[in-house]
Each structure stands twice: as C-alpha cells, then as structure tokens.
Amino acid sequence: MSQFGVVIVATTSAALKAEKLLRSAGIKEQLIPTPREYSSDCGLAVRFIWAQRDEVEQLLTEQQVDITGIFPLEDR
Amino acid sequence: MIYLDHAATSWPKPPQVLQAMQDYLANAGGNPGRSGHQLSIDAGRIIYEAREALALLFGVPDPLRIVLQANATAAINLALYGLLQAGDHVLTSGIEHNAVMRPLRDLETRGVRVTVAPCDTTGTLDLAAFADALQNKTRLVVLNHASNVTGTIAPAAQAAALAHQAGALVLLDAAQSAGCLPFSMAETGADLLAFTGHKALCGPPGTGGLVLADSFDPAWLHPLMRGGTGSRSEFEVQPELLPDKYESGTPNGVGIAGLGEGVRWLLERGIESIRAHEQSLTRELLYGLETIPGARVYGPRSAEAQTATVSFTLADMHVSDIGWRLDQEFGIMSRVGLHCAPAAHRTIGTYPEGTVRLAMGWSNSSDDIAAVINALDRISRP
Numbered sequence: 001m002s003q004f005g006v007v008i009v010a011t012t013s014a015a016l017k018a019e020k021l022l023r024s025a026g027i028k029e030q031l032i033p034t035p036r037e038y039s040s041d042c043g044l045a046v047r048f049i050w051a052q053r054d055e056v057e058q059l060l061t062e063q064q065v066d067i068t069g070i071f072p073l074e075d076r
Numbered sequence: 077m078i079y080l081d082h083a084a085t086s087w088p089k090p091p092q093v094l095q096a097m098q099d100y101l102a103n104a105g106g107n108p109g110r111s112g113h114q115l116s117i118d119a120g121r122i123i124y125e126a127r128e129a130l131a132l133l134f135g136v137p138d139p140l141r142i143v144l145q146a147n148a149t150a151a152i153n154l155a156l157y158g159l160l161q162a163g164d165h166v167l168t169s170g171i172e173h174n175a176v177m178r179p180l181r182d183l184e185t186r187g188v189r190v191t192v193a194p195c196d197t198t199g200t201l202d203l204a205a206f207a208d209a210l211q212n213k214t215r216l217v218v219l220n221h222a223s224n225v226t227g228t229i230a231p232a233a234q235a236a237a238l239a240h241q242a243g244a245l246v247l248l249d250a251a252q253s254a255g256c257l258p259f260s261m262a263e264t265g266a267d268l269l270a271f272t273g274h275k276a277l278c279g280p281p282g283t284g285g286l287v288l289a290d291s292f293d294p295a296w297l298h299p300l301m302r303g304g305t306g307s308r309s310e311f312e313v314q315p316e317l318l319p320d321k322y323e324s325g326t327p328n329g330v331g332i333a334g335l336g337e338g339v340r341w342l343l344e345r346g347i348e349s350i351r352a353h354e355q356s357l358t359r360e361l362l363y364g365l366e367t368i369p370g371a372r373v374y375g376p377r378s379a380e381a382q383t384a385t386v387s388f389t390l391a392d393m394h395v396s397d398i399g400w401r402l403d404q405e406f407g408i409m410s411r412v413g414l415h416c417a418p419a420a421h422r423t424i425g426t427y428p429e430g431t432v433r434l435a436m437g438w439s440n441s442s443d444d445i446a447a448v449i450n451a452l453d454r455i456s457r458p
Contacts, residue, residue: 011305
C-alpha cells in the first residue's frame with residue numbers, strides 16, 4: 001500500500017487552489033511536479049497522505065476544483 | 077507638491093506594494109506555472125494570492141474567475157472582441173471612455189450594431205432611454221461604472237436588471253470605481269467586470285483584469301490571444317480551463333505581486349473609510365470651487381453621486397493654461413483636456429476644449445484642497 005497519493009489537476013492555478021484548501025482544512029499536502037506517468041502537463045500536482053484520500057476528494061470536489069484524477073503515488 | 081491626478085494613476089503607492097515587488101524579483105524569480113521547482117511555485121502562489129485578494133474585493137467566490145490582464149483596456153478588448161459577432165447589437169452609454177468606444181467603433185465596421193444611450197449633462201444615464209434602446213438582439217450592454225471625467229456613478233444595478241430582462245449580458249468598466257466605491261460584483265449585476273490595477277487598487281501599471289461572474293459561461297467568450305499556459309501542453313489547442321484560457325504567455329508576476337499587496341492594503345484599511353475620506357475632500361473642493369470667480373463645475377456636484385473626481389473650467393481661460401499654472405506656479409498636478417473620453421465631453425458640453433480635472437485619493441488631505449482653492453483663486457483673477 002502506498003503511503004502517498006497525488007491529485008492531478010489541469011492548471012497551476014487549480015493546484016494552488018487545492019493546496020490552499022487542503023492546508024486550511026489541516027490536511028498535510030505538498031505541491032510536486034506532475035508525475036509523468038499520469039500526465040504530460042508541465043505543471044504541478046498535489047501530494048497527500050493516501051489514508052486521507054476520501055477526505056481530500058470530498059473537499060476538493062465540494063470547492064469545485066477541476067480534478068483530472070487521484071492516484072496512489074508509486075514509492076520511489 | 078500636491079498630486080491630484082489619481083484618476084490617471086494613483087500616487088504614491090503604499091510602501092508595502094514596492095516591497096512586494098522587490099521581494100518577488102529577489103526571492104520568487106521562477107516562471108509561475110511552468111516548472112515544478114520552489115521558485116516557480118513561490119511565484120505561482122503570489123499570483124494566486126493576488127487572485128484571492130481580488131476575489132475578496134469583488135465578492136467573487138472562485139479566485140480562478142479573476143482573469144489577469146495588462147490593464148482595463150486589455151480586459152475590455154478581451155470582452156468585446158471575445159463576445160461580439162457580426163449581427164450582434166451592443167448598447168452603451170454617452171459617458172464612455174475610448175477604451176470602450178474605439179473597440180466598439182471598430183467592431184461596427186465588422187457588422188456589430190452599436191447604440192449609444194444618452195446621458196444628461198451631469199453624465200447620468202437616462203434609464204428610460206436606455207430601456208427603449210434595448211433590443212431582442214442586444215447581446216451586450218457596456219457601461220462605465222464611474223466616469224473618469226465627472227466622477228458620475230452609473231445606476232449599474234438598475235441598468236443591468238433591464239439588460240438581463242432583455243436577454244443581454246452586461247460588461248462593467250470599473251476602471252474608476254474599483255477600490256473607490258464599496259461594492260460587490262453581484263450588487264452591480266455585471267456578468268463581466270473590467271478593472272485596472274494601477275488606480276485605486278494601489279498596484280503598479282501593467283496590471284488589471286476581467287472578472288467573470290459565477291453565472292457567466294466561459295464558452296461564450298473566445299480568448300484574444302492563444303499560447304503557452306503551462307497546462308494541457310500535449311495539445312495544440314487552447315485549453316478551456318480558467319484562468320488559463322485567457323492568460324497565455326508569461327504573466328507580469330512582479331506587477332501582480334504589487335497589485336495583490338495593494339488590494340490587501342486596501343482591504344485592511346477599508347474601502348468604506350477611504351470612500352468617506354474622499355467624499356469629505358470632494359465636498360470641500362466643490363464648496364471651494366463655488367467661491368472661484370468664473371468657475372463652472374461639471375457632473376453631479378454631489379459627493380454621494382460621484383467619485384472624488386471633479387471637472388471644471390474657468391471663464392475665458394484655456395484649460396491647458398490653468399493646468400500649466402497649477403503645475404508650474406503651485407506644484408499642483410491636475411489633468412486637462414479630453415481625458416481620452418470625447419464622448420463624455422460631448423455629453424457634458426465641453427467638447428473639444430475639455431476641462432481641468434482634479435482627482436483625489438487616499439493620500440490627499442484637506443490642506444491639499446485648501447491649497448488648490450487658493451491657487452485657483454489667484455489664477456482666476458487677472
């Protein structure tokens with residue numbers, strides 16, 4: 001089981017919006033370059049603790065963040 | 077030195093604005109949204125926080141509906157050229173700036189039909205004539221929220237309600253009102269709102285934007301420019317996502333950093349309190365002008381019905397001479413002439429000579445107003 005997950009979004013602004021929302025909800029997150037296996041976008045993705053997946057998805061969906069996908073992050 | 081040209085650009089800027097711009101270049105020098113490294117993320121975050129501050133200012137829930145542009149003119153051009161097609165009808169008012177009139181006159185040569193609803197000589201929109209001029213093919217109403225010549229505040233909410241009943245969208249030119257008047261976008265009824273950063277929002281030149289109301293569907297509005305956005309890079313078509321759809325190319329990060337700080341400064345100080353201060357200065361100036369021989373004041377002549385922008389002329393004197401003497405002999409900075417708004421001057425009856433405009437801001441004091449009245453008293457006497 002992966003420890004981290006990643007939210008893939010389509011724009012940098014969406015990544016920054018997600019970061020703000022998660023941070024103010026007390027959910028630990030970090031912006032990372034979008035992993036190539038999920039998207040060829042040159043932008044940012046949001047890493048989070050996989051155990052909080054449902055919470056993350058619910059919050060971001062409620063706040064209308066345009067999510068491309070949520071995936072477990074391969075351990076590297 | 078007394079600066080009374082805030083309607084052209086505000087000066088001085090709060091020191092925090094200068095600091096934010098220096099910090100951006102010194103510490104957040106990456107290209108926002110293009111790379112995943114720390115300096116790029118820091119730059120992106122500063123820009124995002126500027127959107128948040130602007131969203132708070134305009135009462136818009138989603139910061140991504142703040143589309144950043146180079147100035148209000150760019151935002152107005154984006155709205156007009158992005159929305160209008162041959163056969164569409166546009167209704168505007170008789171107090172507009174050339175930022176609106178020039179694109180509209182050009183669009184007219186491309187088959188867009190343009191009607192100008194009259195304003196009275198104080199620059200106030202005639203709502204009955206406006207309602208009559210609405211047609212069932214009216215796609216857009218473009219309204220100046222506050223005049224850059226007379227300060228006249230438009231009855232935006234009433235006009236927008238009439239426009240919406242007729243099925244038209246509303247673009248509000250808020251270049252002179254944003255940061256001066258306390259309002260939310262929803263209160264104005266606008267679907268699109270164009271603002272500039274370098275006037276009452278206390279930011280630097282080269283900043284501004286277009287705000288999209290929650291109900292406005294971005295599919296209606298084509299981008300004016302297309303290019304790199306840092307998103308959807310695998311596709312050679314412009315992304316539909318906000319704000320990227322309308323923000324191609326590396327943004328003016330240093331300017332936006334200053335704008336964000338300017339808006340936060342403004343929100344902290346409170347637009348209501350700045351408005352009250354400027355209204356009190358406007359009353360003093362209007363009262364003082366009544367004592368000047370030969371002075372004629374244009375506009376509503378009421379601190380409630382206008383911004384802190386006052387236009388006047390002196391009998392038998394060219395406005396250019398008045399402006400020159402105010403500057404050279406008294407160190408008072410005004411703006412004379414047509415103020416890029418010939419339509420507005422035709423409406424108030426001062427075309428082609430123009431007026432002397434005194435535009436006050438948060439940094440002015442009662443002493444400044446006393447000094448300008450003294451100076452005008454001297455200038456008006458032979």
